[in-house]
Amino acid sequence: MGLKTNLLPVLCCFCLNLGVAIDTIKSSQSIKDPEYIISNGSAFRLGFISPVNSTNRYFVIWYNNISVFTDSSGVLSISKDGNLVVLNGQEEILWSSNVSNSLTNSSATLLDSGNLVLQVDTTRIILWESFQYPSDSFLPRMKLSTNLRKDEKVQLTSWKSPADPSIGSFSAGIDPLNIPEGFVWKDSRPYWQTGPWNGQVFIGIKKWNPVYHNGFSVVDDKQGTVYATFAYMDLLHLSKFVLDSQGNLVQTYWDDGKEDWKVVGLAPKDKCDVYGTCGANGSCDSLASSICSCMRGFEPKIIEEWNSGNWSSGCVRRKPLQCERLNNNVEEGKADGFFRLKMVKVPDFAQCSYGAKDDCQKRCLENCSCVAYVYDVGIGLIITITMTFGAIAVVTTTYFLWRRMGMTHKQVWKKWQVATTTNNFHVANMLGRGGFGPVYWGKLHDGQEIAVKRLSRTSGQGLEEFMNEVALISKLQHRNLARLLGYCIEGEEKMLIYEYIPNKSSDAIVFDPLYQKLLDWRKRFNIIKGISRGLFYLHRDSRLKIIYRDLKASNILLDQELNPKISDFGMAKIFGGNEVQAKTKRVVGTYGYMSPEYAMNGVFLEKSNVFSFSVLLLEIVSGRRSASFDDDEQHMSLVGFAWKLWKGENSMALVDPAIWDPSFQMEMLRCIHVRLLHMQDSTRDRPIVSTVISMLSSEIADLPTPKQPTFIEREMASYTDLAQQGQIKSSIYNVTITAVYGR
Numbered sequence: 103m104g105l106k107t108n109l110l111p112v113l114c115c116f117c118l119n120l121g122v123a124i125d126t127i128k129s130s131q132s133i134k135d136p137e138y139i140i141s142n143g144s145a146f147r148l149g150f151i152s153p154v155n156s157t158n159r160y161f162v163i164w165y166n167n168i169s170v171f172t173d174s175s176g177v178l179s180i181s182k183d184g185n186l187v188v189l190n191g192q193e194e195i196l197w198s199s200n201v202s203n204s205l206t207n208s209s210a211t212l213l214d215s216g217n218l219v220l221q222v223d224t225t226r227i228i229l230w231e232s233f234q235y236p237s238d239s240f241l242p243r244m245k246l247s248t249n250l251r252k253d254e255k256v257q258l259t260s261w262k263s264p265a266d267p268s269i270g271s272f273s274a275g276i277d278p279l280n281i282p283e284g285f286v287w288k289d290s291r292p293y294w295q296t297g298p299w300n301g302q303v304f305i306g307i308k309k310w311n312p313v314y315h316n317g318f319s320v321v322d323d324k325q326g327t328v329y330a331t332f333a334y335m336d337l338l339h340l341s342k343f344v345l346d347s348q349g350n351l352v353q354t355y356w357d358d359g360k361e362d363w364k365v366v367g368l369a370p371k372d373k374c375d376v377y378g379t380c381g382a383n384g385s386c387d388s389l390a391s392s393i394c395s396c397m398r399g400f401e402p403k404i405i406e407e408w409n410s411g412n413w414s415s416g417c418v419r420r421k422p423l424q425c426e427r428l429n430n431n432v433e434e435g436k437a438d439g440f441f442r443l444k445m446v447k448v449p450d451f452a453q454c455s456y457g458a459k460d461d462c463q464k465r466c467l468e469n470c471s472c473v474a475y476v477y478d479v480g481i482g483l484i485i486t487i488t489m490t491f492g493a494i495a496v497v498t499t500t501y502f503l504w505r506r507m508g509m510t511h512k513q514v515w516k517k518w519q520v521a522t523t524t525n526n527f528h529v530a531n532m533l534g535r536g537g538f539g540p541v542y543w544g545k546l547h548d549g550q551e552i553a554v555k556r557l558s559r560t561s562g563q564g565l566e567e568f569m570n571e572v573a574l575i576s577k578l579q580h581r582n583l584a585r586l587l588g589y590c591i592e593g594e595e596k597m598l599i600y601e602y603i604p605n606k607s608s609d610a611i612v613f614d615p616l617y618q619k620l621l622d623w624r625k626r627f628n629i630i631k632g633i634s635r636g637l638f639y640l641h642r643d644s645r646l647k648i649i650y651r652d653l654k655a656s657n658i659l660l661d662q663e664l665n666p667k668i669s670d671f672g673m674a675k676i677f678g679g680n681e682v683q684a685k686t687k688r689v690v691g692t693y694g695y696m697s698p699e700y701a702m703n704g705v706f707l708e709k710s711n712v713f714s715f716s717v718l719l720l721e722i723v724s725g726r727r728s729a730s731f732d733d734d735e736q737h738m739s740l741v742g743f744a745w746k747l748w749k750g751e752n753s754m755a756l757v758d759p760a761i762w763d764p765s766f767q768m769e770m771l772r773c774i775h776v777r778l779l780h781m782q783d784s785t786r787d788r789p790i791v792s793t794v795i796s797m798l799s800s801e802i803a804d805l806p807t808p809k810q811p812t813f814i815e816r817e818m819a820s821y822t823d824l825a826q827q828g829q830i831k832s833s834i835y836n837v838t839i840t841a842v843y844g845r
Contacts, residue, residue: 126211127186128223132179135159143214145340150176156265163216163232184208186220186230199230215243237267240332240343246275246284247329250593256329258345272349278328278593282320286351286369290518292377293349294370297447299330306447307369343367381416382513398441440466440474513588513599520544520554520590520597527556533606538670543602551602552587556595568596575671578648582636584659584669600669604662608722609655618725618760625664626722626761627769631798632666633658637715638791640668641708649707653714654695655721694728694739698783698811709785712794716780720744723773725758741781745810748778773798778808 125142127133138149150159159176177189181198184205188197199220207223218232233244238260240246247256257275261267272293274286284296284304297306299320318332340356353367370376373393374386380394381403387393394408396417402408403415440463466475523544524531533541539558545551557568568591575586575598590597608629611617621629633653640648652670659667697713717728720740728740738746747753753774754767776797782788787809789797796802 125213126209127178127180128209129180129184129206132177132189135176139212141212141214141216145214146212146216148178148212148218153265153267160267163212163218178210180208180210182206184220184229186210186218201229205229216241217244237261238345240274240345242333242341243331245329245331247327248276248278249325249327250278250595251326254327258343260345260349261347263347270347272345272347274345274351276320276328276330278322280591280593282322282328282330284330286345286349288349290522292516294351294375294377295447296369307367378414380413383417383419384413397443515588515590515597515599517590517592517595517597520599523552524554538598551604553600553602555598555600557597572598578640578671580636580639582632582639582666582668584667603659603667603669605660605664607656608658608660608666609727611660612655612722612725613727618758621664621761623761623763623766623770627766627773629658629660629664629666630719630722630773631795633668633715633718634791634795634798636666636668637711638795641711641791650711650714652692652695653711653718654692655718655727658718697785699785707785708790709788712780712788712791715791715794716777717741719773719777719780720756723758723770723777724756725760744774745778748774748808749810772800772805775805775808779806781811782809783811 124139127139133139133149135150138147140147146163148163151162152159176191176196177193179187179189181187181195184207185201186199187195190196201220205222208220208229209223210218210220212218215233219228220230221228233241234256236244236246236256236258238258240258245256246258248254255275257273260270260272262270271289272286273290274284276282277285279298281298283298283306285292286294295306296304298304303318318330320328320330322328342354344352344354346352349370351367351369352365354363354365356362357364372388373379374388380386383397383400385395385397387395392411394413396402399420400417401420402413403418407413407415462475521527523546524542525544527540527542531542531544533543533553535541539556542554542556543551544554572586572589579585584603585601586598587601588599590599605611611621612626637650637653640650648671650668650671653668657668657670659669661667695714695717697710699707699710721728724740724744726740744753744756747756753771754762756774757770776789776794779797780788780794793802797805
């Protein structure tokens with residue numbers, strides 16, 4: 103019998119030994135190797151041992167009726183400050199519990215659960231316990247836990263080798279996600295998963311030994327901690343789960359007759375059970391000559407890698423599919439549908455809701471971010487799958503109905519991946535902060551730079567709104583739109599991963615006196631045309647008709663060549679094929695950029711974007727912020743000031759002096775003229791984006807005369823009254839609401 107299977111190490115490496123038949127060490131006592139202590143019910147023993155083929159001594163807890171080898175010179179005692187310490191033969195401290203409170207009346211007791219607790223003698227308050235620092239073994243009544251709010255975890259860690267109990271490459275624990283489930287990680291990356299917890303069992307390992315079904319539970323304490331624990335009904339069984347040095351989670355119990363541990367459960371059981379073996383949208387069959395294949399309707403993403411036996415890149419759809427909810431004009435036979443897959447494990451990225459089995463398909467069809475669903479008979483749990491990663495071939499009693507939707511090519515990231523690329527969200531990596539939350543710079547292994555938008559808890563954006571944004575952006579591809587690389591949802595964490603745009607947002611350059619000269623007229627005019635092309639794509643060329651609703655300088659990013667890219671689609675609205683306008687009670691956006699019909703009545707349409715574009719165009723030409731502009735003489739807004747100059751035939755006074763060039767005067771005047779046409783009160787008088795593009799490029803030579811908007815008349819009258827009363831105030835445009843109802 104190998105000694106490695108008998109030990110339950112709770113601390114790390116020491117070179118020592120222990121033993122006396124008591125269960126408690128008081129401050130006046132110590133235990134010297136090879137002495138030991140035994141729990142009150144004689145179930146567990148604590149002492150020092152040496153693994154097979156090793157001369158090192160380790161301080162461990164193990165089942166009392168299983169013999170081990172002993173010798174040597176270690177000491178376990180209570181220090182003067184009340185800490186539990188391990189000393190060597192020269193009385194040097196090798197390890198300490200490091201409890202901050204300084205006490206003289208503490209003691210350490212080995213409980214019959216195998217838990218060693220350091221507690222205050224008078225109050226019995228526990229200061230430290232070994233169950234909070236497990237090694238490779240999971241015992242009955244031990245809790246493996248995760249608290250995402252405090253970033254605290256209690257996990258198993260494998261040995262480096264059978265003869266070396268130092269920390270190895272594998273760890274195991276509970277991950278809350280959207281539905282809690284167990285994981286084994288290899289170097290912090292998922293290696294194996296249990297499947298979601300359905301209130302009774304982990305649905306991916308239903309066929310494990312029945313002992314696992316008795317007393318196993320997953321608990322959410324509603325304080326941020328989720329933990330898994332188990333307690334066997336038969337207390338005479340010595341039992342445990344062990345994470346071995348090869349990453350296997352082994353369920354065992356002690357066989358008195360054979361005097362050995364009997365294995366009753368093992369995971370992963372084969373290559374198909376290993377996380378992500380066949381990549382996204384891949385199917386795995388361990389009995390096939392080539393274990394990986396693509397699911398129906400999919401093909402290998404990188405055929406050369408696939409043919410060489412490297413399936414990690416997974417599969418992609420052969421043809422793009424329609425989303426019925428986003429397109430009211432779906433042709434006959436083109437609507438999304440489902441097909442059934444049996445014998446599969448639910449992916450770790452799943453959203454939970456409740457309802458009747460017959461509602462599953464209907465609810466999934468109504469949610470454009472849903473690509474699959476599963477119904478668990480035990481408690482009526484509906485799991486909505488938004489994206490997938492991992493192989494499909496673990497035998498369970500659940501099944502999938504996969505929705506035909508073309509968005510699975512976007513990568514689902516794990517929090518550890520994002521944390522690695524951003525130096526654990528270090529403040530030095532923070533690029534800035536928007537209404538969504540902080541934005542971090544990161545770098546992938548291949549050198550690609552990324553920008554991570556991390557949803558703050560105060561932003562107010564929920565999971566459904568977040569996923570709708572992901573579903574929206576994943577369908578858009580244009581050179582003047584920021585490119586989404588992937589996203590991450592773990593517990594309360596929600597993040598979007600974009601391509602990194604090196605020059606940040608346009609307002610960082612256009613309004614900064616130090617950088618304004620970098621943007622000459624040619625560059626600014628190219629930015630204006632690029633934004634108009636991006637809007638035209640959203641309105642006309644994309645498969646979906648999208649009204650952006652928050653067009654402003656800070657949402658226009660500039661790449662290395664200063665090409666504009668529209669970003670931040672959290673407030674965008676999708677229009678159906680026949681829709682021309684919509685109305686909402688949730689007025690979101692930024693004052694000063696909003697069209698009158700939207701700001702006052704909640705009505706928005708394609709030409710509402712045109713109005714916002716006109717304000718942005720004015721800012722780019724003048725180099726001044728609309729929100730903070732205040733004309734010294736008449737205390738007018740930038741919009742009102744532009745109109746005053748137009749009426750006085752002095753529009754060139756509006757142009758940023760840093761870019762003044764007489765050779766471009768006519769082009770500058772045309773931009774200002776077009777911009778005033780965007781500002782018309784009536785949406786009928788405003789040009790559509792395609793007309794704007796033609797006007798800017800001079801394809802339309804004669805431009806109509808703009809009408810003075812009534813809101814400018816009201817503004818001018820208001821400022822006249824205030825001037826007469828001596829109560830001049832700043833522009834009405836200086837108040838920004840990035841979201842009235844939260845992003």
